[in-house]
Amino acid sequence: MFLAEATQAGTRAQAGTRPAATLYARPPIDWWHASLNPEHTFMDRYQTRRKLLRKLLRKEQLDGLLVTNFKNVTYLTGFTGDDSWLLVTPREEVILSDFRYTEQLDQECPGLRQQIRPSGQTIVEAAEKVIEAAKCSSLGIEGRSLTVAVHETLAEKLKAVTLKTTADLVEQLREVKDAEEIAETRRAVRLAERAFAVLRATLTPDQTEKQVADRLEHQLRLFGAAGCSFPPIVAAGARAALPHARPDGQVIGDADLLLVDWGAQSGLYKSDLTRVLVTGKISPKLERIYGVVLKAQAAAVDAIRPGVLAEDVDAAARSVIEKAGFGPRFGHSVGHGIGLDIHERPRMAINQKVPLRAGMVVTVEPGIYVPGWGGIRIEDDVLVTRDGHEVLSNVPKEFSDAVVQ
Ligand code: ZN
Numbered sequence: 001m002f003l004a005e006a007t008q009a010g011t012r013a014q015a016g017t018r019p020a021a022t023l024y025a026r027p028p029i030d031w032w033h034a035s036l037n038p039e040h041t042f043m044d045r046y047q048t049r050r051k052l053l054r055k056l057l058r059k060e061q062l063d064g065l066l067v068t069n070f071k072n073v074t075y076l077t078g079f080t081g082d083d084s085w086l087l088v089t090p091r092e093e094v095i096l097s098d099f100r101y102t103e104q105l106d107q108e109c110p111g112l113r114q115q116i117r118p119s120g121q122t123i124v125e126a127a128e129k130v131i132e133a134a135k136c137s138s139l140g141i142e143g144r145s146l147t148v149a150v151h152e153t154l155a156e157k158l159k160a161v162t163l164k165t166t167a168d169l170v171e172q173l174r175e176v177k178d179a180e181e182i183a184e185t186r187r188a189v190r191l192a193e194r195a196f197a198v199l200r201a202t203l204t205p206d207q208t209e210k211q212v213a214d215r216l217e218h219q220l221r222l223f224g225a226a227g228c229s230f231p232p233i234v235a236a237g238a239r240a241a242l243p244h245a246r247p248d249g250q251v252i253g254d255a256d257l258l259l260v261d262w263g264a265q266s267g268l269y270k271s272d273l274t275r276v277l278v279t280g281k282i283s284p285k286l287e288r289i290y291g292v293v294l295k296a297q298a299a300a301v302d303a304i305r306p307g308v309l310a311e312d313v314d315a316a317a318r319s320v321i322e323k324a325g326f327g328p329r330f331g332h333s334v335g336h337g338i339g340l341d342i343h344e345r346p347r348m349a350i351n352q353k354v355p356l357r358a359g360m361v362v363t364v365e366p367g368i369y370v371p372g373w374g375g376i377r378i379e380d381d382v383l384v385t386r387d388g389h390e391v392l393s394n395v396p397k398e399f400s401d402a403v404v405q
Pocket residue numbers: 261262272273274365379
């Protein structure tokens with residue numbers, strides 16, 4: 001009824017049904033490793049991810065997981081549309097979608113079993129049918145994405161199934177990036193850097209925050225980005241004290257500093273950087289606060305290596321800021337993972353006893369915010385490597401680099 005799990009025979013049969021072009025267009029088959037471990041033969045990145053998920057399901061004593069977070073569906077299948085759920089059971093998987101996506105599903109995940117619901121049938125009704133057919137007795141649901149209303153409907157209709165709320169099963173897998181994900185993130189970082197260089201070179205005092213944000217997005221797209229990874233934050237002067245200021249009609253030449261927090265999306269992956277430009281008078285206060293933030297950021301970046309707890313990276317930055325007397329003015333965490341989402345695991349924050357692992361990509365972005373005066377935040381994207389870290393972004397950030405006059 002469902003596709004067999006990725007056993008050697010099953011995956012060979014499945015790979016054989018694919019057009020050769022598709023097979024070779026998806027290169028993450030590790031031939032060396034495959035030759036040593038028959039289980040890995042012809043297993044593509046999505047099958048590998050589903051296999052790892054199944055291990056987690058066994059640990060959680062679940063007969064299956066209903067994946068309702070669209071980004072998680074993408075991660076497990078390669079399907080980039082939305083409005084589609086995935087049911088993963090110990091031996092099978094099926095994607096629930098609708099007519100709009102049939103061709104896209106054939107292109108993006110050939111061989112994956114599809115359940116295309118007829119018009120008039122809701123995705124919840126379609127899910128009831130496949131869950132019943134799969135005969136799960138204990139089914140995980142994604143507590144962070146499934147609504148209370150849908151949960152109630154499923155519980156009412158599927159009396160024989162125990163629904164168990166799970167948190168972050170797929171998100172845990174997403175924490176560590178594979179080589180392709182890292183390569184795509186590098187591209188997202190390069191696009192962000194290039195667009196910022198153009199923006200900086202063409203900045204004039206008469207531009208408003210919104211114009212700067214719009215030009216940045218335009219430039220990113222001209223360079224080939226899918227778009228911004230989030231709406232850019234462009235905040236002049238005192239408005240930079242709002243960590244998530246929305247760009248408005250404020251003229252940037254009227255303030256002494258300009259905070260720009262931006263990122264590019266390349267393929268499905270995102271970058272996230274922040275720089276502060278000095279656009280007016282250089283006051284000792286500005287230079288001092290900038291120096292403290294830069295030092296805090298360097299301390300946090302230096303702390304990054306496998307095995308170090310996320311909270312310790314936060315503490316490395318926080319202690320520099322506290323010692324300088326600005327502790328209460330740094331009210332957010334030092335960073336976050338980036339990937340398919342702009343904010344994902346691991347959280348780089350107080351009380352996060354999560355050991356860093358090679359392959360994680362995190363931001364490091366301490367800040368100091370002084371109401372009525374402004375804010376300084378410096379943010380880079382950092383890859384955890386096997387023996388330490390690599391800072392992926394390279395936009396000059398010494399104080400002298402920040403001065404644009
Ligand atoms: Zn940012």
